[in-house]
Amino acid sequence: MSYVQRAEPSQRPTAEERHATWLELFFDLIVVTGTAQLAHVLHGEPSLADVGLFTLLYLAFWTIWMCFTVYGNVAGDRARTRTMLLGMLGMAVLAASVAGVHEGEHLRAFAVTYVVLRFVASGAWRRRGQMLVDWPVAQFSAGVTPWIVSIWVDGRARYWLWGAGLAIDLWATLSFSAHKLQENAEARRAAVERRAEKRGGISERDSQRLDFTLAHVDPVHLGERLGLFTIIVLGEGVAQLVTVGSEADWDHTLRSIGIAGFLLLVSIWWLSLVRGYGGVPNLRESALPPRLVLLLHCVTNGALTALAAGLGASMEHLHGELTENVRWVLCGSFATYLVISLVGAVVSRRAAKVPVGWGGLLGHVLPPLALSLTLGAFGGRLPAVAVVWLLVAGVGWSLLGHVARRRT
Known part of the structure; x- marks a missing residue:
């Protein structure tokens, strides 16, 4: 069936090593502010609850940074400046929210910004028509669901929802190996092809589901x-x-x-x-x-x-x-x-x-x-x-x- 595009892993150039671009270096400046704000959570007399809160905030901040980092890694010079700068702006909001993290409004702003950035990063891969097999969290949206629920939840339940979302991402990291993701992609492709043969043709929606490649990081x-x-x-x-x-x-x-x-x-x-x-x-x-x-x-x-x-x-x-x-x-x-x-x-x-x-x-x-x-x-x-x-x-x-x- 010639209309089906086979998924092939993206190949990184071997002629010369690629280094961080000016856009990526500028993007990394947000880490300076973020780590400083996160460290302040442990200032004074940090309790066990403060350590737990620091862990949640750090994991969320690091996850967002990594979502945009792997995008820039694979996209290279074709990475959209608007996407990277939007991620940088959102991470600045995350860092600013840490200072008043014990206040309800700051916590809600942190959760909303986290959710928005996860969908922005995931959308960047959809536009490229790629599936990243080396770190599926970049496109795996199940871990975002508890964060969405936490926007309308107050008290300690909000922290438990954040922890649940991060735990789902950890499970995805440990469970979805590159080989397994490739097998799942091929199985999904085969299922779509079988349905297309029974109907006598492939629909536009199925064509979009088949039109992707498997990407690997450099x-x-x-x-x-x-x-x-x-x-x-x-x-x-x-x-x-x-x-x-x-x-x-x-x-x-x-x-x-x-x-x-x-x-x-x-x-x-x-x-x-x-x-x-x-x-x-x-x-x-x-x-x-x-x-x-x-x-x-x-x-x-x-x-x-x-x-x-x-x-x-x-x-x-x-x-x-x-x-x-x-x-x-x-x-x-x-x-x-x-x-x-x-x-x-x-x-x-x-x-x-x-x-x-x-x-x-x-x-x-x-x-x-x-x-x-x-x-x-x-x-x-x-x-x-x-x-x-x-x-x-x-x-x-x-x-x-x-x-x-x-x-x-």
């Missing part, structure tokens, strides 16, 4: 965009140190904790961007399918955003002890980052078909992980500067392990 370009996101998040950590430090007396303790915070961020930069891929520590390119890389990137940068807030709070408690909640934000986020670094190292070695070397790997990850959790649980009597320096010692131990393995 992993090199995607890694660059993901890395830029991580750079911006690390920049928020630097901004926290500078902002709080500029308002305090420049004594020995301030200089000490400032240097410790800087060394901590430098170590994370090395693990995530020099020794990692897409901001995920210790991960090599092509070690995982893109959808799983995006999942690890999401968790990694959520932890780093919380870590930036923790560093700012440590500077605020310069000459005293960290409260339990602040200490757990700092140490818990660092522990989460260490777990991701272990996952990145393991999957990269298995993808390269080399021995994992569990003994040496765990020997350089478990001690700093145990240290950070111990500090979170029992470090109440330690001054803030001591807690930060101990975290630096922990990441230093992990870095020594990388140096030793490279020499071996």
Whole structure:
């Protein structure tokens, strides 16, 4: 049947590597404001409820950013400027809503903007006649339904609806592999063709359903965009140190904790961007399918955003002890980052078909992980500067392990 267009994966150019365009770099500026606003949710004395709210807001913000990022990745120079700028404007509204997130009107504005942006991003793929197989959330609208309902819901039920929508997106990320999506597309195509044969022709509606291609992301370009996101998040950590430090007396303790915070961020930069891929520590390119890389990137940068807030709070408690909640934000986020670094190292070695070397790997990850959790649980009597320096010692131990393995 010649009128049926077969779906073929889009092929990325191999002649030269494509880098982020000026439009994409301009679009990423919204991440600067967004991460700063999200970090402020954890300022002061963050409760468990504040941490949960931060998680929901961060996941929503990251999801929207990723929807437009993968669109720009596949579309390249043909990406519509209007679509990208509309996404940027909407994300600015999301960031502005975070400041008054405990107010009903701001929460409703956040939900409405999220829903609108999801449909804008999905519409961009329909206009291109493509189905993205590497991250189906970009076009999967089931997760948006709870957000639509939340617009007319007040109280804690709204947060549960947001969580349900994000959980559906997570399920789609883990369930819909590229191979499975291709099989489903071919099965749907075959069903439409059978109906057309029985009717003696294909309708205009069925023709539109068949007229699409399967698109794949450019992993090199995607890694660059993901890395830029991580750079911006690390920049928020630097901004926290500078902002709080500029308002305090420049004594020995301030200089000490400032240097410790800087060394901590430098170590994370090395693990995530020099020794990692897409901001995920210790991960090599092509070690995982893109959808799983995006999942690890999401968790990694959520932890780093919380870590930036923790560093700012440590500077605020310069000459005293960290409260339990602040200490757990700092140490818990660092522990989460260490777990991701272990996952990145393991999957990269298995993808390269080399021995994992569990003994040496765990020997350089478990001690700093145990240290950070111990500090979170029992470090109440330690001054803030001591807690930060101990975290630096922990990441230093992990870095020594990388140096030793490279020499071996």
